[in-house]
Amino acid sequence: MTDVAMRERTPPPATLDRPLDYLHDAHTLRSWLFTIDHKRIGILYLIAITAFFIIGAVAAGLVRLALVVPDGQIFTNDTYNKLFTIHGVVMVWFFLIPSIPATFGNFLLPLMIGAKDLAFPRLNLLSWYVFMTGAVFTLATVVIGGVDTGWTFYAPLSTTFSNTWVVPALIGVIVVGFSSILTGLNFVVTVHTMRAPGMHWFRMPIFVWTMYATSLIFLLATPVITMALILLVMERAFGIGVFDPALGGDPVLFEHLFWFYSHPAVYIMVLPGMGVISEIIPAFAQKKIFGYKFICYATIGLASITFFVWGHHMFVNGQSEYASLAFSFLSFAVAVPSAVKVYNWTATIHKGDIHLDTPMLYAMGYIGLFVLGGLTGLFLATLAIDEHIHDTYFVVAHFHYIMVGGTMLAFLGGLHFWWPKFTGRMYPEVWGRISALLIFLGFNVTFFPQFILGYLGMPRRYHVYPHEFQLLNILSSAGSTILAVGYIFPMIYLLWSLWFGKRAPSDPWNAKGLEWTTSSPPPKHNFIVPPIVDFEPYDYPVKAGESV
Amino acid sequence: MISQDVIHALYIPALRIQMDTIPGRYTEMWFKADKAGSFHLFCSEYCGTDHSEMDGTLTIMQPADYQTWLTHAASSQTLVSAGETVFQSYGCSACHRANSTVKAPSLAGLYGKPVPLEGGGTVIADDSYIRDKILNPDAQKIAGYKQTMPSYEGKIPEDDLIRLVAYIKASKDSAHD
Numbered sequence: 001m002t003d004v005a006m007r008e009r010t011p012p013p014a015t016l017d018r019p020l021d022y023l024h025d026a027h028t029l030r031s032w033l034f035t036i037d038h039k040r041i042g043i044l045y046l047i048a049i050t051a052f053f054i055i056g057a058v059a060a061g062l063v064r065l066a067l068v069v070p071d072g073q074i075f076t077n078d079t080y081n082k083l084f085t086i087h088g089v090v091m092v093w094f095f096l097i098p099s100i101p102a103t104f105g106n107f108l109l110p111l112m113i114g115a116k117d118l119a120f121p122r123l124n125l126l127s128w129y130v131f132m133t134g135a136v137f138t139l140a141t142v143v144i145g146g147v148d149t150g151w152t153f154y155a156p157l158s159t160t161f162s163n164t165w166v167v168p169a170l171i172g173v174i175v176v177g178f179s180s181i182l183t184g185l186n187f188v189v190t191v192h193t194m195r196a197p198g199m200h201w202f203r204m205p206i207f208v209w210t211m212y213a214t215s216l217i218f219l220l221a222t223p224v225i226t227m228a229l230i231l232l233v234m235e236r237a238f239g240i241g242v243f244d245p246a247l248g249g250d251p252v253l254f255e256h257l258f259w260f261y262s263h264p265a266v267y268i269m270v271l272p273g274m275g276v277i278s279e280i281i282p283a284f285a286q287k288k289i290f291g292y293k294f295i296c297y298a299t300i301g302l303a304s305i306t307f308f309v310w311g312h313h314m315f316v317n318g319q320s321e322y323a324s325l326a327f328s329f330l331s332f333a334v335a336v337p338s339a340v341k342v343y344n345w346t347a348t349i350h351k352g353d354i355h356l357d358t359p360m361l362y363a364m365g366y367i368g369l370f371v372l373g374g375l376t377g378l379f380l381a382t383l384a385i386d387e388h389i390h391d392t393y394f395v396v397a398h399f400h401y402i403m404v405g406g407t408m409l410a411f412l413g414g415l416h417f418w419w420p421k422f423t424g425r426m427y428p429e430v431w432g433r434i435s436a437l438l439i440f441l442g443f444n445v446t447f448f449p450q451f452i453l454g455y456l457g458m459p460r461r462y463h464v465y466p467h468e469f470q471l472l473n474i475l476s477s478a479g480s481t482i483l484a485v486g487y488i489f490p491m492i493y494l495l496w497s498l499w500f501g502k503r504a505p506s507d508p509w510n511a512k513g514l515e516w517t518t519s520s521p522p523p524k525h526n527f528i529v530p531p532i533v534d535f536e537p538y539d540y541p542v543k544a545g546e547s548v
Numbered sequence: 549m550i551s552q553d554v555i556h557a558l559y560i561p562a563l564r565i566q567m568d569t570i571p572g573r574y575t576e577m578w579f580k581a582d583k584a585g586s587f588h589l590f591c592s593e594y595c596g597t598d599h600s601e602m603d604g605t606l607t608i609m610q611p612a613d614y615q616t617w618l619t620h621a622a623s624s625q626t627l628v629s630a631g632e633t634v635f636q637s638y639g640c641s642a643c644h645r646a647n648s649t650v651k652a653p654s655l656a657g658l659y660g661k662p663v664p665l666e667g668g669g670t671v672i673a674d675d676s677y678i679r680d681k682i683l684n685p686d687a688q689k690i691a692g693y694k695q696t697m698p699s700y701e702g703k704i705p706e707d708d709l710i711r712l713v714a715y716i717k718a719s720k721d722s723a724h725d
Contacts, residue, residue, distance in 0.1 A: 072600070077597050077599075077600065077601070078597055081596075081597065081599070148596070152594075154554075154555055154593075154594070156553070156554055156555075156571060157554040157595060157596055160554075161553055161554050161596055162596065245571045245572025245573075246571070251554075251555055251571060251572070252570060316557065316567050317555075317575070318567070318570065318574075318575035318576075387564060387565050387566065388561070388565065390566060390592070391559070391566070391592040391593060392559075392561075392592065456561065457559070457561020457562070459559060459591070459592040459600075460592075460594075461594040461600070462590075462599070462600035463600040464600040464601050466588060
């Protein structure tokens, strides 16, 4: 194609060997809202979670604004509590958990294993509607007055003492859980039954492995939180005593049930990010991924160990010290498969033909921040140290390094990496790199001071705090403005690229994998000729003149 | 420690320790004060509207300064002497005093001892045991006694319970004194 044709705003007419792509196949709103095409459903999720991300991010911005002054003069305590609660609830349940699985997973899983669609396309659309129904409930609480329990919903604060709209928020989260379960079921069945001829287990891309492991966690852990939250609703709405001691219940029981899901949920957020990074790094180092099978085993290892570490959230609630010792040991064990992955990525980069395009910048940032987040997790898993930094800003910094430094960077890296495949357009590379660097810088300025704040003894969820903590809080808030700019840029230039971006070839990165063998964007049924897999995964480098 | 409403936590950053306070059960925290001074203390478990204003100061004094403070500023009652008053006012003493006509176990010297149970086995009489026995006496029946004591669940507030436990803890077995 000539350069002029690459910038053409309408796609060239369809031919027999090049049918209309999934975006141009039909144009009506109905064709989107009733689609059963996994790619369109992925896009529906992408639009929805971007909207939720904006809500969560605005709440975070207001929290940082409030903390510029130590006396809590900007908002009332109640408003502040509602802001951090909505930030936590929206970011965890409406952004991070569905982020990579429901968008990239939906779009890419069938493409990567050479399938036409997911195993249950209608169930997939239902998952999106269930997700949106839950979201409406939770967002309605924001409109009618908010909820102030924190995203952890600890009893008896949530069941007896809070005067806010806890029940609708809980119903929203319960409903969203069913969406996760349905998506997980769909992915597991798809991976088992829909792989193309020759695509055996150890030829699957790591991203597919992580989607599979994540889906197992969806299936095994989500029902526990669903049940626990239903019990909360029962206690709050009908006075059935389960958690409130005044009604004969036990508040620690809720902590157990909550963290039995919510710790594995960390891996629902982390594993998909690891999958994305494992795709980006070999492509931009043009090198076969180091220790492919070890990464697969480490993925399953993480998904298994994560079910046995929930007690590390309860080291200071009077839990037996023998239980705490076991949970501490198991939490340390998590570091082993995590480190395996990090070493594999760095060994892949080592002596590679490195291209520092936007996705690779995000991947590099991810490795550094994930290591910092992971190592500070070991601080928290150490009983004697946790005694001091539990429930302080140290914890806040630690999990933001994992959730934002890890998952969010992987999400943005993946979004840039597959943007040409999703939309058929290239994003402006220079702006991409500037934003990636801004996000890295802004993130560290925002969250690194919080490690220090926590170690100095500032508890989390504090609106009013002693004056000696003000300087570090101002630094953190200043960093969040840089971070905000880093988020706003991609929203603008990615939208711009939809109409004005250069038209993308099938494989703009010289990347390997079945998704790059079909056109960008792919046709409605993904592949014109059903693929047969007779090659090993990550068979880099791409040689000169080789058609991938 | 115990909470009267939601879960809180006592956090003293200078000592690098914290512990949740949970409604319905006791938790423990201890430290050895080896330096005088005033230190921040915070609630570190989110507890609702004014969570961030639930703070205070830990003051550690030299013994002599403490004595001065006791004579000049402190309330006249210690936890134990307040507990004795409470022990009388709820009528505990009617049955549990020595020479009572009702056959109830004497509480003097009870604390820290094993208590034989009706179904066999023993239980150590610690803070939690004493609290549970006041609130729910039917739960662990004591060997050799007929269970007649009513439950005080909802009748004695948490602060009085703490005073009672402190009083019983301090009651020495007079026979051995």
